[in-house]
Amino acid sequence: MEKKTVTVRVDEKTRKELEQVAEELGESPSEVIRKAIHLAWFTTMQERMRRESQEIANDPEEREEAAKIREWARYLAS
Numbered sequence: 001m002e003k004k005t006v007t008v009r010v011d012e013k014t015r016k017e018l019e020q021v022a023e024e025l026g027e028s029p030s031e032v033i034r035k036a037i038h039l040a041w042f043t044t045m046q047e048r049m050r051r052e053s054q055e056i057a058n059d060p061e062e063r064e065e066a067a068k069i070r071e072w073a074r075y076l077a078s
Contacts, residue, residue: 008033 010018022029056062 018029018032022032025032027035056066
């Protein structure tokens with residue numbers, strides 16, 4: 001995978017926090033930033049899934065379609 005350089009400007013408080021986390025984890029600040037970005041992406045996707053699930057739960061036609069998909073998935077898994 002190709003790596004690219006991104007410059008991040010942080011204030012003094014954030015820099016100290018980053019250094020503390022990096023030291024605690026025994027990792028570089030760059031690795032801590034990468035992990036933070038991955039966590040932010042994962043959290044964003046979880047929130048999207050929650051919203052979409054709520055939309056399905058509130059729509060009778062969508063609920064029916066979701067039930068059919070679950071039945072099909074159970075059939076395939078058996």
